[in-house]
Amino acid sequence: MSISRRKKRLSVVGYVTGSCATAFGAMFPQVAFSMEFNETFLNKHGAAVELKYFEQGSGIPPGTYNVDIYLNQVLMSHQQVEFSSEGDSSGVHPKLYLSVLKAMGVNIAKLKQDKLIAADSQDDSVIDLAASLPDASVEFDVNTLALQLSVPQAYISHTSRGYVDPSLWDQGITAFYTNYQANFSRNINQGYRSDYRYLNLRSGLNIGAWRLRNESSISGTSDTRNKFTSNRSYVERDIASLRGRLAAGELYTQGEIFDSVRFRGAQLSSDLGMLPDNEVGYAPVVRGIAESNATVEVSQNGYVIYSTNVSPGAFEINDIYPSGSNGDLKIKIIEADGREREYSQAYSYLPVMTRRGSTRYSLASGKYSNEGKPSPTFTQGTLVYGMSDNFTGYGGALASTGYKALNLGLGINSAWGGLSFDVTQSASQTPQGGSAHGQSARFLYSKTLNSTDTTFTMVGYRYSTEGYRTFSQHVDEQDVLLGSDYGRQKSRFDMNVNQPLAGNGSLFLSLGETNYWNRQGNTRRWQFGYNGNYRDASYSFAVARTEGQGMGQGVDTQLTASVSIPFGSRGRPQRAYTSVTSSSTGDSSIQTGLSGNLDEQNTLSYSVQGGHSKAGGSSADMGLSWDTPVAKVSGNYGQGRSSKHMDLAASGSVVVHSGGVTLGQPVGETFALIEVPQVQGVGIDSSASVRTDKRGYAVVPYTQPYRYNWINLNTDTLGSDVEIAESSHTLVPTRGAIVRSRFEASSGRRLQFDLRLANGEKIPFGAQAYGPQGKVLGVVDNLSRLLVFGIEDKGVMEIRWGDKRCELRYELAPADQDSAYERFDGVCRG
Numbered sequence: 001m002s003i004s005r006r007k008k009r010l011s012v013v014g015y016v017t018g019s020c021a022t023a024f025g026a027m028f029p030q031v032a033f034s035m036e037f038n039e040t041f042l043n044k045h046g047a048a049v050e051l052k053y054f055e056q057g058s059g060i061p062p063g064t065y066n067v068d069i070y071l072n073q074v075l076m077s078h079q080q081v082e083f084s085s086e087g088d089s090s091g092v093h094p095k096l097y098l099s100v101l102k103a104m105g106v107n108i109a110k111l112k113q114d115k116l117i118a119a120d121s122q123d124d125s126v127i128d129l130a131a132s133l134p135d136a137s138v139e140f141d142v143n144t145l146a147l148q149l150s151v152p153q154a155y156i157s158h159t160s161r162g163y164v165d166p167s168l169w170d171q172g173i174t175a176f177y178t179n180y181q182a183n184f185s186r187n188i189n190q191g192y193r194s195d196y197r198y199l200n201l202r203s204g205l206n207i208g209a210w211r212l213r214n215e216s217s218i219s220g221t222s223d224t225r226n227k228f229t230s231n232r233s234y235v236e237r238d239i240a241s242l243r244g245r246l247a248a249g250e251l252y253t254q255g256e257i258f259d260s261v262r263f264r265g266a267q268l269s270s271d272l273g274m275l276p277d278n279e280v281g282y283a284p285v286v287r288g289i290a291e292s293n294a295t296v297e298v299s300q301n302g303y304v305i306y307s308t309n310v311s312p313g314a315f316e317i318n319d320i321y322p323s324g325s326n327g328d329l330k331i332k333i334i335e336a337d338g339r340e341r342e343y344s345q346a347y348s349y350l351p352v353m354t355r356r357g358s359t360r361y362s363l364a365s366g367k368y369s370n371e372g373k374p375s376p377t378f379t380q381g382t383l384v385y386g387m388s389d390n391f392t393g394y395g396g397a398l399a400s401t402g403y404k405a406l407n408l409g410l411g412i413n414s415a416w417g418g419l420s421f422d423v424t425q426s427a428s429q430t431p432q433g434g435s436a437h438g439q440s441a442r443f444l445y446s447k448t449l450n451s452t453d454t455t456f457t458m459v460g461y462r463y464s465t466e467g468y469r470t471f472s473q474h475v476d477e478q479d480v481l482l483g484s485d486y487g488r489q490k491s492r493f494d495m496n497v498n499q500p501l502a503g504n505g506s507l508f509l510s511l512g513e514t515n516y517w518n519r520q521g522n523t524r525r526w527q528f529g530y531n532g533n534y535r536d537a538s539y540s541f542a543v544a545r546t547e548g549q550g551m552g553q554g555v556d557t558q559l560t561a562s563v564s565i566p567f568g569s570r571g572r573p574q575r576a577y578t579s580v581t582s583s584s585t586g587d588s589s590i591q592t593g594l595s596g597n598l599d600e601q602n603t604l605s606y607s608v609q610g611g612h613s614k615a616g617g618s619s620a621d622m623g624l625s626w627d628t629p630v631a632k633v634s635g636n637y638g639q640g641r642s643s644k645h646m647d648l649a650a651s652g653s654v655v656v657h658s659g660g661v662t663l664g665q666p667v668g669e670t671f672a673l674i675e676v677p678q679v680q681g682v683g684i685d686s687s688a689s690v691r692t693d694k695r696g697y698a699v700v701p702y703t704q705p706y707r708y709n710w711i712n713l714n715t716d717t718l719g720s721d722v723e724i725a726e727s728s729h730t731l732v733p734t735r736g737a738i739v740r741s742r743f744e745a746s747s748g749r750r751l752q753f754d755l756r757l758a759n760g761e762k763i764p765f766g767a768q769a770y771g772p773q774g775k776v777l778g779v780v781d782n783l784s785r786l787l788v789f790g791i792e793d794k795g796v797m798e799i800r801w802g803d804k805r806c807e808l809r810y811e812l813a814p815a816d817q818d819s820a821y822e823r824f825d826g827v828c829r830g
Contacts, residue, residue, distance in 0.1 A: 061768055062092050063776045066726050067140070067147045071104045072156070078710065078728035081147060083140075094140060094147055099123035103168055104149065107157045164706055164732050166240050166274075171209045172737030175657040178203040179667050183307050185295055185647035187336050194338055195222040196295055198307045204736070209237045211736040217304055231305070232262070238734050244270045244361070245735070250369060254362040256352060257382045257396040257407050257422070259470050265366010273706050273735055275358065286317040286329065287510070287527055288343075289544055289558040291587050292336040292613070293621060293638055293645050299330040309636065309647045311621075312591050312611070313579040314529065314542045314560045336638075336645045337616070339586065341556065343525050343546050351420040351444040352384060353392050353411040360384040368400070368471070374478040376401045378471065389413070394422070402429035403474045409442075417447025417456070426467075428474040438468030457496040464489060466517050490517045505532025523548040539563040557584040572597050589613035593621075601688040603627040607636075617641035629691035629698070630663035655699055655738070664699025665689060670733050672700040674711060675742045679722055682743075683714035691717070696745075705735040713743060720821070722747050723789050748790030749812070750821040755784045755799070757806065758829045767801035769808075787821070799828055806830040 062085045069077045082095045098121050102108050111117045116132045118125070130138050133155060139148040157165070179202040187194045198219045205212040214233040220226035234249025248266040286298060290310045296317065298306040308317065333341045354360055365379040382396035392411035398404070409422025424440045445459040469477070473488055492514045499507040511526035529542030545557045562579035574596030582588040593609025607623045619640035626633050631652030638645040653667045662673065665687070675697050676682045682692040684700060692698040703709040709731045713724065725744040733739040755763045762784035769777040769786055777788045777797060791797070797808045806828035816822055 061766075061776065061779055064725075065145060066728070067094075067145045069100070069104065069147045069149065071106070071149045072151060072153075073148070076104045077730050078712075078726075079730070080726050094138065095126050096129055096138070096149075097123065098125045098127050101127060101129070101149075102165070105157050106151055107155050110155055164708060168732045169240070169706065169734050170732055170737060170739050171734050172206055172739045173657060173673070174207050175655055175673070175738045176203075176205045177653055177655045177667065177738065179651075179653045181307070181649075181651040181666065183295070183309060183647065183649050185309060186645070187338065188644040189337050190642050193222060196334065197221070197226065198297075198304070200304075200307065206736070206738050209734070211236050213736075215305075219304060219307075229304075236736070238271060238274070239268070240274070242268075242270075243274045244268060251364070251366070253364045253380055254382060256360075256362075256384065257394060257409070258380060258398055258405065258424070259472060261472055262369040263364065263366040263378070264369055265364060267362065267364040267366075269362035269364075270360045271735060272360070286331055287314070287529075287542075287544075288331060288333060289314050289542065289560050289581060289583075290333055290335070291558075291581050291583055291589060292616075293636060293647065294336060295334040295647070297332040297334065299332070309634075309649060311607075311609075312581055312589060313562055314540065335586075336643065341546075351411055351418045351446055352394050352409060352422070353413060353418050353420065354384055354386040356386045356389050358386045368475055370475055374475055376403075376475065378403075382407075392420070394420075398471060400471065400474075402478075403427070403469070403471060405471065417445055419443070419445045424468075426469050426474075428469045428477075431478055436467040436469060438465040440464040440468045440470075453500050455498045457498065458494060459496075460494045461492070462489075463491045466490075488517050490515050501532070505530060521548050537563065537565045555584070556586070558582070558586075568596060572600065573602075587613050587615045589616075603689050613640075616643060619643075621645070627665070627689040629665075629689055629693070632665060632689075653699055653701070657697075657738075657740075659697055660695060662693060662697040662699055665701045667699060668702045669736055670703050670705045670738075672703050672709070672711060672731060672733070672739045672741060674698050674700055674713075675740065676713070676724065676745050677742070679718075679745050679747070681717055683717040685712040685714050703731060703733050703739065705733055705737070708732055711741055720750055746790045749793075749815050750789050751787070751791065751812070752821055752823045753786045753788070753808070753810075753826040754823065755780065755786055755808070755826050755828055758827055763799060763806075763828060764801045767799050770798045770800065772796065786826075804830070 062083055064080050064082045066078065067081050068075055069079065069081070077100075079100075083092045084095055085092050098108060098117075102123070108117075108121075111133065112119050112121065117127055121127070129136050129149065129151070133151065135150075135152050136155075137148075137150040139150075140146070141148065181198075181200040183196070183198045185196045198217065200217045201215070203214045203216075212233075212235045215231040216229060217231065218226050218228050230250075232250035232252075234247050234251055236245055236247035238245050246266070246268050250262070250264055251267050252260045252262055253267065254260065254269055286296075288296070290296070290312055292312050294310055294312075296308055296310055296315065297304055298317070306317070331343055335341075361381075361383050363379075363381045365377075367377050368375045378398060378400035380396065380398040382394070384392060384394040387393050390413040392413075393409075394411065395406070395408040397406050403426070405424055405426040407422055407424040409420055411418070411420035421441070421443050424442075425437075426440070427435065427437050429435055440462060441464075442462045443460065446456055448455045469488075492512070494512040495510065497507075497509045501507065507528075507530050509526070509528050511524075513522055513524045515522040524547040525545070527542065527544040529540065531540045532538070539562065541561045543557070543559045545555070547555045558581070560579060560581045562577060564575050564577040566573055566575050568574035574594065576592075576594050578590070578592045580588075580590045589611055590613075591609050591611035593607060595607040596605065598604040598606060604626050605624070608621070610618070610620045612618045617640060619638055621636060621638035623634065623636035625635075631650055633648075633650045635648045636646065651666045653664045655662045655664060655673060657673060659675065674684070674692070676692050677696045679696050680692055680694045682696075682698070684690050684698070687701070690698050690700060700711060711729045711731060713727045715724075715727055718724065723746050725746075727743070729741045729743065731739045731741055757763065763780045763786075765780060765782040765784075767780040769780070769788065771777050771791065772795065777791065778786050780786050780799065780801075786799075788797075794811045795809075797810070799806050799808060807830075808826050808828045810824065810826055812822075812824065
């Protein structure tokens with residue numbers, strides 16, 4: 001095994017002389033030095049020198065260390081590695097287990113095939129990589145605690161970027177959780193009180209690879225009782241061999257080819273997350289303009305899936321979890337004075353494309369879910385296959401009582417962008433006994449123009465003949481006798497464009513138009529906006545127009561502009577802002593205020609604003625929001641000339657597991673539970689709000705399924721009486737898993753012993769101290785000092801150097817809680 005002697009020799013000098021070694025190494029970065037230590041210089045304080053391991057080129061004594069592991073100069077992991085000595089002359093080497101090499105991407109099967117390692121080697125086998133594999137090397141940089149593995153490319157597993165071997169996937173622990181989002185708002189306008197209540201629950205139970213899920217909500221107003229609605233309940237698990245998922249219960253069909261519908265039954269479909277960086281589709285972003293402190297409701301397929309409170313002006317919501325992969329989003333804005341506005345936003349897939357040889361599939365069978373209406377059984381299957389680098393073929397079939405549909409399409413990757421075109425043929429029976437036949441053609445397009453960095457997120461167009469029916473339209477017609485062709489969609493166009501402006505902000509444009517068979521008028525919606533900044537100040541402008549959206553809703557044009565200027569310290573950023581909002585049918589207003597953080601961790605924030613509106617006169621609002629370790633809470637109160645407004649919100653999670661009940665921040669579909677046993681208040685680097693509770697548990701809200709996730713503890717949150725074995729773990733959860741990561745920690749006193757022998761001489765520099773079970777406790781420095789942690793208040797330590805040793809018997813005084821470490825004199829007797 002090859003360890004770089006130059007690096008280690010220089011690192012020892014750095015250990016003794018600090019910046020001198022750094023400067024010396026910088027002067028001669030490419031020269032390999034063989035250095036002799038001047039013991040007179042090192043023991044000038046009277047102590048001898050014991051540098052056996054350093055002289056062998058190791059740079060460290062035997063023990064276990066937290067190191068960064070690199071494979072061919074790419075950081076792969078951060079974990080504990082044991083370094084051991086194999087005789088007097090072999091030095092100190094890392095013990096590399098086969099499981100570690102496999103996780104790093106080394107092709108273990110090829111090593112066995114080429115007989116470079118034993119065929120019966122198991123995951124716990126120690127592999128001498130440099131000795132076993134020609135041209136491989138292992139180097140350890142003690143300055144950066146970096147373990148560099150160099151392996152010939154022929155023995156690296158050939159996988160796509162982002163791919164993680166399925167053997168490393170973690171199904172997680174058995175646990176129950178619920179994720180809640182609660183909103184309450186009260187508006188008092190000219191003596192009339194109006195309340196709005198909403199509670200959304202996403203709950204789940206994990207047992208092995210199985211996931212039981214339920215999505216439900218409770219909502220009510222002053223005029224209506226609380227209503228409980230269960231959006232859906234289902235059970236699912238992954239099927240690794242098929243790169244897919246099996247689910248049963250209340251589900252949504254895949255919406256890539258046919259429109260997504262809600263049904264009760266079973267579905268087997270591919271999971272794109274299991275593939276290497278091959279996700280297709282996008283998360284919907286809802287934009288709009290509020291004229292007052294308003295409530296925004298987002299519904300899909302008739303179910304409210306999201307609700308939040310927003311301030312006057314333009315808003316953007318990007319944390320929505322749609323239930324299906326298709327189905328327009330209905331956005332309702334409830335203003336403070338009770339006015340309501342509605343509009344729809346397209347949500348569907350980008351062009352249907354996949355890589356050469358890649359397959360996506362879905363097979364669903366069950367009963368159409370249509371509360372209180374006809375609910376026929378059906379079967380649907382779809383398939384997408386990458387025929388070549390530039391062509392993707394796809395299609396599907398849907399069959400039900402009185403309805404059949406067939407789809408065929410082609411996706412093309414071209415110099416002009418990604419585009420797909422498909423045609424769906426439908427045949428359906430009418431309630432009167434007749435039949436209807438028709439076609440629907442769909443065109444989808446996306447492109448980023450490199451010359452201008454213009455991004456067309458989605459451009460879609462669909463045209464349907466008069467006789468065409470989607471499955472949902474066919475089912476609805478079995479109950480509604482208004483004529484088979486009344487108000488059905490004829491054509492539809494949607495487009496989203498984003499244009500960065502070379503560091504001067506960006507423009508966005510979204511528009512959509514739909515027209516119908518035998519129905520006058522179209523529905524149109526378009527939004528245009530600009531976001532920019534000058535130094536640290538930011539400003540924006542947006543205009544939105546809707547036509548024919550919602551019953552009895554005519555044309556409404558809204559305009560908003562805002563500017564925001566920062567002030568205050570970097571640790572507690574504050575902003576002053578002004579926004580103006582105007583509507584052609586509603587109110588016009590101006591709002592000016594301050595907002596910022598009240599703590600250095602940016603977990604407690606405030607907002608204070610005053611404003612004036614054309615209809616309501618002057619008003620004032622103030623709000624607070626707090627990201628606690630166990631929830632997000634916020635509140636706002638406002639008062640105007642003849643109105644009052646109040647809203648409260650809370651969101652978070654409750655996780656029940658074998659260690660008890662842990663409260664946390666709102667979680668995604670896949671998250672982690674960390675444990676630092678009995679250590680409270682430990683944070684993680686990725687979130688300033690997350691902290692362990694009194695039992696040492698904390699919820700990490702988001703992890704990415706089938707990918708490496710690094711959980712790094714924030715060591716600044718550890719007390720001086722706590723020491724952890726590792727500060728970073730790597731997790732690879734499956735979708736929907738609750739993965740548990742335990743960080744071993746020990747509590748105790750941090751002590752410095754000023755040592756001497758019985759005859760008054762000092763202990764040699766480099767001598768090692770061992771505990772009762774042979775555990776390495778520390779190394780004696782050049783002033784004969786020993787720093788140890790977590791030892792008993794009374795005991796014995798053995799100190800060894802060369803062929804000599806002595807015993808230190810100690811009995812400590814009561815702990816000094818105010819000291820970072822305590823000092824004691826010690827006599828080591830031989």
